Amino acid sequence: MTAQASPPVGPRRSDYPGLGLLRGLLLSEYFVLYLTIAYFAVASFFFPALLEPRNISNQLSNIWPLLAVAIGQTFVIIIAGIDLSLGATMGIASVAGAVVMTSAADKLLLGGSPLWGWALTEQGGVLANHPAALPVAIAAILGTGLVIGLVNGVFIARFKLPPFMMTLVTSMLFAAMAIWLTQSQNIVNLPDSFTNLGNGDIVSVYFGEKLTPEIKRRDILPFVTYPMLISLALAFAAHLLLSRTVFGRQVYAVGNNSRAAQISGVPVRRTILLVFVIAGFCAAVAAILYAARLEAGRPTIGAGSALLDIIGAVVIGGTSLAGGKGKISWTVVGVVFFVLLSNTLNYMRLSAFHIDVVKGLIILAAALLDVLRTRLARMRG
């Protein structure tokens, strides 16, 4: 036996304690939560205004609708899909609801709409000032979301269209339809019962000295609001669905390995279909929250960089684009981080374009982080 050196063995990873800590942090489920806290601490040092109650109240109200729609996207990304139509769904769903319940419409603005004269007149929508307007409008919004989700789901599950392609098409289709129906106008004059959903508060706080007997309404800051309850309830329900039910396990199984799932008796097609229906429903809930806050049905609610926020928040939370891995709690953290990020970027007086550039880069970083974490986990495993 000739003495021959065996291949050189590199230094073991555990030889560097600092690296080990970094690895542990990177691999931690709540890495983004720690990052968010650290970022908030640093940012509030530079921009103390971030900590002002008015700002916090404002940012909270930005969080809830985004959370609702991001929950839907989380389901889709867990099955290794993507839903690009959620923005358009929000737009057209808000229009559908607003058209039902608006109490007056301007002929000058909306006279060109194909709805004008039968579904929409100067006296408003079909159910203008009717007591059933609110429930029917909400049903219309949710129904629109469900139908779009169903269309996406059927084509993707049944005809095996790539989710990217299918939802890109429905996104274009419904965004264009929303604009056509409204001639690009907002549908305003919504009943108070609806707008209260967005503005109505449960716990509000007045900060400051009581100098005058009357406190102005706008100085009372809402913290616990209807949108908060609605979004958190949706998040909680989604969390239970994903983590505690047969359906939830099946969603992860499809994302992890759909062939193995099928052979193990998972109804793969039904699971995919339901996931897209859930996504449409979540987008519709978000549409209610946005429309109530804006006091209008707006065809372009989800246009522009909204889609970036919806996907970005989920991916930053840690849900893997490769499928099979993700949690609602991660998405909650991702949404908070994303809203906080936009907030600080605003304080930096960046233009909307610059903000999008930064957001894009952050999503890129998040996607890279996902790859890195997968690789680190594999090395450890």
Place this chain on the structure above:
Amino acid sequence: MTDTVLSIRDVGKNFFGVTVLSNVSLDVGRGRVLGLVGQNGAGKSTLMNIVGGNLRSDTGSMEIDGAPYSPASAREAEHRGVAFIHQELNLFSNLSIAENIFISAMPRGPGGLVDRRELRRRTASLLAEVELDLSPDTLVERLSPGERQLVEVTKALQLDANIVIFDEPTTSLTPRETTKLFALIRRLREAGKAVIYISHILADIENLADDVAVLRDGRLVEFGVRADLPAARMINLMLGRDIDQLYPPHKSVAEPAVLLEARALSLRGVIKDVSFSLQRGEVLGFFGLMGAGRTELARILFGLDRFDQGELRINGQPMRNHSAEGAIRAGMAFITENRREEGLMMNASIAENIALASLTELSNLAGVIDGRTLVERAGDFATKLQIKSGAIGATPARSLSGGNQQKVVIAKWLMSRPVIFLLDEPTRGIDVAAKYEIYSIINDLAASGSSVIFISSEIEEVMAMADRILVMRQGEISGEFTRDQFRKEGILRAAFGEQEKVA
């Protein structure tokens, strides 16, 4: 053998603490064909993967033409003149023959663009060399397995490799294609190349090889010129012990009750007129060559593919257009031949994998599953099958060895309490010890009243395990053998077709 091209010295390798190769020393000579034989799991593929740069050895060294050789990658091995033609071919089926052959060395024209004319011209001349009468532009997906094999060889020629390794090249070839391949190998030898030829078909080894090396349990047990090693001696050396020790003793526990009955099942172009019945407690072996229709039949039985014609009854209940869910409800389990693609969720935990086929049973009426119960119940099965792993709720399936991964798949199906097991190549790619465990599990299943359909391409394995063997050929059942009729030659003849001369 004076002119040594490749010399292997004391090479050893461990996987997960299991020694798969220890102190193997071999010389491969210029202009010679070395036949490498051994049981599955004897270490042939591991050794060749080390030579081919896919694996690194834990101990020992190698030399090519006297210079140290320890390839870190397949690419480096190629640069040193080693071409490895794998059992599972490494071709891109969506690309043309020419693009495949020159994938890592596309001829460039001005501006760095691919010179397609040159590409075509050089491919055409290479194809002429291997007597493959095809256009360089033909897409690989249109080729037969044999033609693909020859394209793979052509790729090696293009690299101008000095050492060419063939790993079981004839498993999917027709007799004519095999003859063509052998002629080519002889020409490689005449051109002064060193050829390493791995095969289970000892007749081919006798036919081709100049030298023979026999591996058993990771050790080199014999190395010499072929003339000194007749087939009978090779077998003795390969086994090294009584065949009974490789397999648990066979005990037939079949009862008359029929659990599954197929009558004239057909799917156009896939299977034809397949009729058989499966008794309770029976282990029914399905033998055949690759592509004989066995996996396809299993998929049809399990409801993953439909059948055109015929009848299928499970437990007396007629099945038609059923889904996998329906098959599972009817009491079937399907352990597929490729764990990675169809068996496991590699990134999910062991517990989640085991529970996957039993989610409904684990849940209450509202569809709610308690995570702790799931891990506990899965744990029972992991313990029962002695799956060696960390915490099953946290350890991902991908971190396990092949044998333990296969046990996870089996545990998944045990949990769903089936009565009919479809096992498709259940011991492929797992070590000898794990194989023995899997065989024991199969016997236990039969003893507990389950029926097993056991698909295998390893004839010794089927003969040792099955109560009865059905042989498939070109989508049809071409032979049936009860245990007292088990003769290797007859079974192989049925698999190859009568006109084929077999070992």
